[in-house]
Amino acid sequence: MKSVSVKLFCSAGLVASISFASQGGSVSDELVEMEMFFDDFSYSNLNEFYDNGWKVRTETGHPGISGASWSADGISFVTDVDGSKGSFIRMSSVTAGEGENTRHTQFCHERKYLNGTYAARVFFRDEPTYGPDGDEVIQTFYTISPLASPMDPEYSEVDFEYLPNGGWGSNSDPAMWTTTWETFQLTPWTKVNEYTRKPGSNAGWKTLLMTVEADQVNYYVDGQLISTHSDKVAPEQPMSINFNLWFMPKGADGSIGPVDSDEMREYRQDIDWVFHIKGALLSTAEVKAYVTQFRDGNLNHFDRVPELTPALASPCGL
Numbered sequence: 001m002k003s004v005s006v007k008l009f010c011s012a013g014l015v016a017s018i019s020f021a022s023q024g025g026s027v028s029d030e031l032v033e034m035e036m037f038f039d040d041f042s043y044s045n046l047n048e049f050y051d052n053g054w055k056v057r058t059e060t061g062h063p064g065i066s067g068a069s070w071s072a073d074g075i076s077f078v079t080d081v082d083g084s085k086g087s088f089i090r091m092s093s094v095t096a097g098e099g100e101n102t103r104h105t106q107f108c109h110e111r112k113y114l115n116g117t118y119a120a121r122v123f124f125r126d127e128p129t130y131g132p133d134g135d136e137v138i139q140t141f142y143t144i145s146p147l148a149s150p151m152d153p154e155y156s157e158v159d160f161e162y163l164p165n166g167g168w169g170s171n172s173d174p175a176m177w178t179t180t181w182e183t184f185q186l187t188p189w190t191k192v193n194e195y196t197r198k199p200g201s202n203a204g205w206k207t208l209l210m211t212v213e214a215d216q217v218n219y220y221v222d223g224q225l226i227s228t229h230s231d232k233v234a235p236e237q238p239m240s241i242n243f244n245l246w247f248m249p250k251g252a253d254g255s256i257g258p259v260d261s262d263e264m265r266e267y268r269q270d271i272d273w274v275f276h277i278k279g280a281l282l283s284t285a286e287v288k289a290y291v292t293q294f295r296d297g298n299l300n301h302f303d304r305v306p307e308l309t310p311a312l313a314s315p316c317g318l
Contacts, residue, residue: 067099131265169254
């Protein structure tokens with residue numbers, strides 16, 4: 001067994017050294033030199049969050065209920081969970097069924113990511129925190145590039161979407177959807193993608209992992225492969241890392257939209273950590289081992305993925 005050390009910066013600006021064990025130096029000697037990004041969302045306020053390259057969406061528009069707002073009001077940081085020192089970021093979205101009483105939530109990291117492994121530990125919920133149940137709500141982890149024009153052939157998007165109350169024209173049963181997009185246009189609605197719908201509840205903490213290559217995209221939940229999508233839809237353009245929580249409008253691909261009630265209701269989604277490594281295909285167990293070492297070394301955040309030259313605009317919207 002061989003140990004390799006690498007110096008990384010934590011959010012407080014201190015430098016720590018983490019040792020990565022490897023079998024005969026065959027893995028870690030190369031792996032620790034690669035470009036990695038990690039955040040466990042140990043923040044006390046939004047300014048700290050923004051300082052590490054995150055943005056919160058304020059742009060109105062697609063997707064979601066028409067006329068709804070998007071704002072930082074739905075972002076909070078939860079610490080000392082159940083007496084532990086754990087922390088995570090929480091998204092909270094609310095609706096009473098109409099655009100003027102709906103607030104969606106989304107946050108995004110810089111647009112500089114393409115091939116490699118993406119992973120996040122996410123807490124999904126099947127029911128609202130309060131109010132009537134049944135809205136077609138979407139809880140997500142995904143990567144995306146801007147749509148330069150309708151049916152843009154270089155558009156790129158890789159999605160985990162958890163739908164606890166159905167949607168996209170399916171029944172009302174919970175299901176995890178994985179979708180890899182080649183392109184689309186809003187009017188008239190036209191899409192080119194590959195998707196997989198895996199029925200069943202995903203309530204609770206789940207580790208989501210995507211491996212993105214030029215010829216395929218693989219999606220895993222808690223280490224189990226649930227779908228593989230082809231080179232016909234694999235990403236071609238650098239993407240940003242995103243999470244959002246929104247309500248499906250009536251008629252979107254056959255969706256029934258919000259329930260018939262003017263009572264306010266809230267849904268929540270929590271994210272414990274997010275990880276990316278450029279160009280390497282890691283398993284869920286390997287990612288978890290890295291996260292454990294980072295946390296043991298008090299590394300709450302680091303970013304070794306450089307901006308592209310020239311840097312790409314990183315809008316936090318569609």
